[in-house]
Amino acid sequence: MEFDKIRNLSDDELKTEQAKAGEQLFRIRFQKSLGNVEGIKKLRTLKLDVARIKTVARQRTLAAEQAAAPKKVNVAPAPSQRTARKKAKKA
Template sequence: MELEKIRTQSEEELKATQTTAAEQLFRLRFQKSLGNQEGIKKLRVLKLDIARAKTVLREREIEAEKKANPVVKNEAPAKSTRTERKKAKA
């Protein structure tokens, strides 16, 4: 499945796609263990589809977290007092 098509799906559709691909992957692995060599190329495609769906779901999760918790701008660290202490000793 193409990445653009995956990105346009809703979260429920992505989860359904992921579940379907995982089931197909399980069946193909089982057939492979029985000696059936048909569909071995499909294993790679299914793994990639699962990974793409998980990636898009995670990206959306991270984006939602960013919107919920805006990033606080980092301030400059406190000045070092080491040089001031050296000057005071001298």
């Protein structure tokens, strides 16, 4: 499946596609262990599809988290109390 098609799927569709691809991977691996060499070329494409689906799902969760959380503003750290005490002792 192409990356553009995967991006256009909804979250539920992504989950079902991932489940389908995972099931197919399991079947092909099982057949491979039994000595059947049919469909081994499809193994790589299925792995790539699962990785692409997981990537899109992760990108969506990160985007949702980033939208929900406000941006943190960098603030200078507070001055050290240790140096303030040393200066007070010298004076």
